[in-house]
Amino acid sequence: MTCTELRRTQAYLDGETADADAIEQHVHACGECSELRDQILSLRSDIREQAQYYRADSRLRSRIRLGLDGEAPQSPRNSWLSRAFWAGTASGTLATTCAVLLALVLFLPPQADRLTNDILSAHLRSLMPGHLVDVASGNHHTVKPWFAGRADVSPPVAEFTREGYVLIGGRADIVDGRRAAVTIYRHGAHVINVFAWPADDKSLPGIVSRNGYHFVFWKSGNVAFCAVSDTALDELLGLTRLLKAMATPDSRE
Amino acid sequence: MPHLDAAYNLARWLSRSATDADDIVQEAMLRAFRAFDGFRGGDVKPWLLTIVRNCHLTALGARRRRSFVPLPESGDVASDALVAREDDPETVAIGVDQARKLGHAIAQLPDEFREVLVLREMEDMSYRDIASVIGAPIGTVMSRLARARAALKEKWLTDVEGGCRDLH
Numbered sequence: 001m002t003c004t005e006l007r008r009t010q011a012y013l014d015g016e017t018a019d020a021d022a023i024e025q026h027v028h029a030c031g032e033c034s035e036l037r038d039q040i041l042s043l044r045s046d047i048r049e050q051a052q053y054y055r056a057d058s059r060l061r062s063r064i065r066l067g068l069d070g071e072a073p074q075s076p077r078n079s080w081l082s083r084a085f086w087a088g089t090a091s092g093t094l095a096t097t098c099a100v101l102l103a104l105v106l107f108l109p110p111q112a113d114r115l116t117n118d119i120l121s122a123h124l125r126s127l128m129p130g131h132l133v134d135v136a137s138g139n140h141h142t143v144k145p146w147f148a149g150r151a152d153v154s155p156p157v158a159e160f161t162r163e164g165y166v167l168i169g170g171r172a173d174i175v176d177g178r179r180a181a182v183t184i185y186r187h188g189a190h191v192i193n194v195f196a197w198p199a200d201d202k203s204l205p206g207i208v209s210r211n212g213y214h215f216v217f218w219k220s221g222n223v224a225f226c227a228v229s230d231t232a233l234d235e236l237l238g239l240t241r242l243l244k245a246m247a248t249p250d251s252r253e
Numbered sequence: 254m255p256h257l258d259a260a261y262n263l264a265r266w267l268s269r270s271a272t273d274a275d276d277i278v279q280e281a282m283l284r285a286f287r288a289f290d291g292f293r294g295g296d297v298k299p300w301l302l303t304i305v306r307n308c309h310l311t312a313l314g315a316r317r318r319r320s321f322v323p324l325p326e327s328g329d330v331a332s333d334a335l336v337a338r339e340d341d342p343e344t345v346a347i348g349v350d351q352a353r354k355l356g357h358a359i360a361q362l363p364d365e366f367r368e369v370l371v372l373r374e375m376e377d378m379s380y381r382d383i384a385s386v387i388g389a390p391i392g393t394v395m396s397r398l399a400r401a402r403a404a405l406k407e408k409w410l411t412d413v414e415g416g417c418r419d420l421h
Contacts, residue, residue: 010399014373016380043402046409047374050352051359056261060275064257064282071286113377203379 003032013040015206020218021244024237041233045209115176115226116208116215122173123193123213123228126182132191133169133184143170143183151181153223155196156246160185165192165239175226185239190231192239199224207233216240256298257282259376260305266371267309269360277312281305299382306368306386358408366401369394 005026012023027033056064126132135146140157147154150172159167164187171182173195180197204217204224214236216227227240260281265274281304288304359367365387372383384391 007395007399011380011395014380014398039406040402043406044374046355047359047370050355051375052352052356053258053375054262054265054274055258056278060261060278061257063275064279067279067283068286071283205377 003030005030005033006036009033009036010040013037013207015204015217021241024241028234028237041207041209048210113205115217116205116210118175119195119215119226119228120210120213122175122182122195126171126173126184126193127191132171134171136169138167138169140167143167146170147172147181150179151196152179152198153181153196155181155183155194155223155225156243157183158242158246160239160242163238163242164188165242187229187231187235187239190229190235192227192229192231192236194239194243195226195228196223198222209233218244220244256301259298260301262375263302263305263368263371264309266359266367266375267306267364268312273309273312277305277308280312281308284308296382298376299378299385302372302376302386303388355409358405361408362401362404365397366404369397370401370405373398 144157165185173180175197178197183194185192208215214233264277372378380391383394
């Protein structure tokens with residue numbers, strides 16, 4: 001009775017699978033796997049929205065700092081490192097530069113989370129009056145060339161009018177500090193933004209739901225994608241399936 | 254301080270006690286600081302969280318040897334969540350109640366389930382990184398995660414239904 005693909009379905013939802021297409025199709029067709037998908041996604045949003053994320057308070061921070069101050073430096077290098085690392089004094093030394101860079105990288109929220117936040121903000125901003133499209137066109141021959149010189153990637157763009165996804169235009173945006181190409185589709189009353197930017201070797205979050213929006217991340221070649229919308233997840237996955245079925249896009253990098 | 258919140262969140266969910274989490278994180282940061290010279294690069298977060306987990310296990314072992322294992326501090330888990338929400342009082346009450354129940358359900362999961370769930374769903378870590386933190390193969394991470402989710406779902410549904418029954 002138990003479906004043999006449950007494990008792969010779980011891995012897919014955790015953003016761990018390369019061959020997402022086949023699994024999506026399977027999940028679509030398999031009752032057990034769709035049930036697992038709904039379960040995982042609803043637990044995930046419950047945990048992220050409701051379960052307490054405990055943060056270190058200032059009392060603990062100063063206690064730790066005090067403890068570390070008591071550490072005898074073992075070598076001049078170590079003492080440099082520690083002073084620069086914790087105090088971050090801007091004296092222009094190599095150690096300070098390293099420490100500041102390290103701190104910049106490390107203080108930021110988790111990469112995957114930051115990415116989702118970035119895209120959520122960009123999506124919400126795009127829904128404000130006058131922010132949705134830079135180039136309004138239902139023709140991919142107009143939209144795709146428009147990205148040249150405005151974004152770091154050239155993503156696949158197509159009309160899926162027959163399938164119910166109407167191309168309404170393109171926009172340049174910033175994701176993860178890169179110039180992203182955004183293709184905008186309308187599906188019924190919902191707007192779907194498809195972000196595309198140069199991928200790095202970090203893993204993407206997979207499928208995430210936040211604030212009532214669904215995010216579907218995937219990678220194709222060296223381009224990272226995220227489709228985001230408030231439409232039902234299945235409808236969003238319908239579009240991502242169509243996009244994935246198109247030829248591998250080329251990165252300009 | 255690098256990944257201090259992640260370290261604290263993990264310590265807090267593992268130990269289920271604010272006091273113990275403080276001690277665990279302080280010890281872990283100290284160990285990490287001493288070992289930082291020997292750190293061979295790569296991602297700092299799994300490395301630091303591995304140290305946090307080891308410190309937790311050491312502290313747990315020490316407590317067990319003294320045969321004193323504290324129960325989770327009552328009302329501790331998630332009770333201070335959602336304080337600043339500006340919804341109407343009823344929604345706040347329901348929200349706090351739900352958060353408390355979910356926190357309680359997570360806290361009651363067996364340790365080996367709780368840790369993979371926290372690392373995956375709160376820290377958004379990959380299977381590979383989780384495997385390196387808990388020192389187990391990726392297959393084990395996957396099966397524990399599946400069992401953790403099933404157990405949490407069951408636990409939580411029971412709690413919520415139990416809560417509804419209380420109303421009648």
